[in-house]
Amino acid sequence: TDSTPVKLTWGMYQGETLMSPTRGLFGRTMREELIVPLMNERHLELSNFAARYPTDEDEPPVDESTQAFASLRAYLLLAGDLRDYKSIGSDLEDQGKIQKEDAWLANQLTLWWSGALLVDGESDSYGKMDTMSKEYVKVLRERPELEIELDEKMVEDVRKVLRRSDRTEAALAELIRAAGETDGVKDVTLTTMKLGTNVYKNSGIRVRGAFTRQGWEKYTRAELAKPQGEFVGDEWVLGLTEAEAEARQMEDRLRLRSRYFDQYIKEWDQFVAKIYVDAESDLVGSLKMFQDLARGGTPLRVLLTNVRWHTTLEEEAREPGDVPWYSVDKLPPEVRKQVEAKTAEGAKAFYVNKDVKDYFTPFVGFGVADDDPGNPDDGPPQATGSLQIDAYAEQLNAVRDGLQAAIDDREELGNLAKKIKVATNVVKSQVSEQQEPWRTRFDNILRPPFDAVRGVVEGEGSKGVGGSWCTSVYQPWQEQIARKYPFNPKGYDLPLSDFTAWFGPDQGPVWDFYNNVLAGNIQRNGNSFSIVDKGKAVTVSYNAGLPGFLTEVADGGSVMFPPGSKDPKFEFEVQIDGTPGVSEITLTVDGAKVSYRNGPQIWQAMTWPGTEGDPGASIKAKGQGRNGDVTRSGDWGFWRLLGEATVSGSAGQQVYSIKWDLSDQQVGIITIRLRPKRGETPLFGVPTRGTSKYLGLFANMRVPRSVVSGYSCQSENDGGGGE
Structure with a gap:
């Protein structure tokens, strides 16, 4: 049956008619017909939450713990007022705390009530619901007999889970959002740096506004420096004393600063690591490339200057002797110990602003002096200085001039070849002097222009390898893969047999080409690849972006083909949440079904692809007068269905909360929890690769147009699959 109590619909009527007899009658009626049914649902929700994470090793996702915290807070306030849970004085400030909690409770009741009926927050009905909720809380405080009965065991079970829940990621997400909405704070891209050339690419990677100098100075610096006492207030929900609450808040704020x-x-590391050179494969194009790279003190110097400026983060000036609360040396020993204990093994417990600058110093030091004159126009300073980059610029100028001479007179090709040889040796020497990981990054940035023009001049050596790549990998990829789902979210489904032919264990055109042609020059370590440095013996220069592509293909295969499986397989468990007003929710994957009918929540195993019915997936909900569904057909129907949902989290997470908004079908939010069998999943990719876009494992995969410098594949229509 429909789980919505009939009188939940009261918000559609005039509140005055319900409140007219007496305030007592109003309170009793509201309690029995609205509050008790609502809190019975929350009691079940909280009990299930505690049961899902019974051991100290079980940590709930951030969105779940946030929701459970709000439900427990409301549950406690409906069972008593704030004075029942923490010491409250009689002064105006403490009385204000009580009023603040009661106002929060009234608002939360309105949100739950209106959400159950899908009432628009701007409607008259919502306003009436809000008025009645506020009035009920007032009556509740006048008449303690209206308080609900407290389930102390359930409360303690939930508190145990919430106390071990790390709220750092949720706080960081809010910090990023708020900073990004601050005036004068914008994301940074290679384009916004105004390098004066489009030779440098990084696959569209951007740095979010919160992690820019403007974001730091205009918002996050002040926010992260606020005394932790300003954030202490609702820890009473966890059953903590004032001292425990302050210590926990200090730990949370320290972890947030460090995080x-x-x-x-x-x-910024990801931004820099993705930078590569989009090299040309003919003399005229190469001349334009070198003209761009040598222009105005070099775009590389501008790039390095921007990175230095954005990674130099100064704290607010303080009076002599004024040590901020977050100074590691000032921390109480027990707080420091707790933070260090909760830090992952091998990770640093306390990152500070100086760590950011220090990390990038080996990179920016190539072309920027270790000072920061600032800029009155709120931007990076002018690129100046005489450093390693000047020797690099000399080689750019020499090859540029040689290219111009060779284009004007082909007899000059010999002189150009000599200049390229000298320049290549100089640049190789500069790269070899760098420390990792910067050696690899500089190799991607410094060498490709010279390798590419050498390939143009020397010609034939690269044509065989480059041409073979085009016919064996690039063109087949464009024809068979690039326009199909999951590589193109709007494309037709790629048959699973074709997917297996490309990504199955130790098979497919990519690995055939790698084993036959590339293995001697591109070394493999697990799923990571790197170009072998053969020094002067090298005759062909490989595209610096090739190792990254091979890593992506290898990751895709290992994610989709578990050890020992010759076919793609994703094994997982699901648990479905109840939704107000909905009596049954069913998830179907290739014929296999899991249903929830407002009973006990259990984990149920599922596998994609399934074998019990036609390919496709759906999420369906039904109740009294309410029916909603999202259905996606085909071999990749399950992934298209997940693509319609919102998911928060990151690679390697134990449990993911997946939500479909069916409000337009009068159903509301449908939530399932998905627990993968393995840490590597198509949801967020491989944990060791860092941050990854949801379902971006294949959608962001691009086959390189060029595998060797001096030769690029041609295609009339890339369809978004090559670069």
């Missing part, structure tokens, strides 16, 4: 600087480094 912010850690992510700042990762954000």
Whole structure:
């Protein structure tokens, strides 16, 4: 039956008619017909939450713990007022805390009530619901007999789970959102850096506004420096004393600060790691490329200057002797110990602003002096200085001039070849002097222009390898793969047999070409690849983007083909949440069904692809007068269905909350929990690769047009699958 109590629909009528007899009658009626049914649902939700994460090793996803925290907070406030859970004085400030909690409770009741009926927050009905909720909380405080009965065991079970829940990621997400909405804070891309050339690419990777100098100075610096006491307030929900609450909040704020600087480094590191040179494969194109690279003190110097400026994060100036609360040396020993204990093994417990600058110093030091004059126009300083980059610029200028001479007079090709040889040796020497991981990054940035023009001049050596790549991998990929789902989210389904032919264990055109042609020059370590440095013996220069592509293909295969499986397989368990007003929810994957009818929640195993019915997947919900569904057919129907949902999380997470918004079908939010059997999943990819876009494992995969410098594949229509 429909789980919505009949009188939940009261919000559609005039509140005055319900409240007219007496306030007591109003309170009793609201309690029995609205509050008790609502809290019975929350009691079941909280009990299930505690049961899902029974051991100290079980940590709930952030969105689940946030929802459970709100439900427990409301449950406790309906069983008593704030004074029952924490010491409250009689002064105005403490009385204000009680009023704040009661106002929050009234708002939460309105949200649950209106959500159950899918009432628009701007409608008159919503306003009436809000008025009645506020009035009920007032009556509740006047009449303690209206308080609900407290299930102390359930409360303690939920508190145990919430106390071990790490709220750092949720706080970081909110910090990123708020910083991004601050005036004057924008994302950074290669385009916004105004390098003066489009030779440098990085697959559209951007740095979010929160991790820019403007984001730091205009928002996050002040937010992260606020005394932790400003954030203490609702820890009473966890059953903590005032002292315990302050210690926990200090730990949370310290972890947030450290996590912010850690992510700042990762954000810029990923941005830099993806930079490559889009090299040309003819003399005229090469001349334009070198003209761009040598222009105005070199775009590379501008790039390095931008990175230095954005990674130099200064704290607010303080009076002499004024040590901030977050200074590691000032922390209480027990707090420091707790933070270090909760830090992953091998990770740093306390990242600070200086760590960001120090991390990138080996990179930017190639072309930027170790100072930061600042800029009155709120931007990076002008690129200046005399460093390693000047020797690099000399070689750019020499080859540029040689190219111009060779285009004007083909007799000059010999002189050009000599200049390229000298330049290549100089650049190789510069690259070899760098420390990892910067050696690899500089190799991707510094060498490709010279390797490419050498390939153009020397010609034949690269044509055989490059041409073979085009016919064996690039063209077949474009014809068979690039326009099909999951590589193109809007394309037709790629047959699973074709997917297996490309990504199955130790098979497919990519691995055939690798084993036959590339293995001697591109070394493999697990699923990671790198170009072998053969020094002066090298005769062909390989595209710096090739190792990354091979890694993506290898990751795709290992994710979709578990050890020992010759066919794609994704094994997982699901648990379905109840939804107000819905009596039955069913998830179907290739004929296999899992249903939930508002009873006990259990994990149920499923596998994709399934064998029990036609290919395709759906999520369906039904109740009294309400029916909603999302259905996607075909071999990849399950993944298209997941693509319609919102999912928060990251690679390697134990449990993912997946939500479909069926409000347009008068059903509301449908939530399932998905627990993968393996850490590597198509949801977010491979954990060791860092942040990854949801379902982006294949949608972001691009086959390189060029495998060797000096030769590029041609295609009339790439369909978004090559670069």
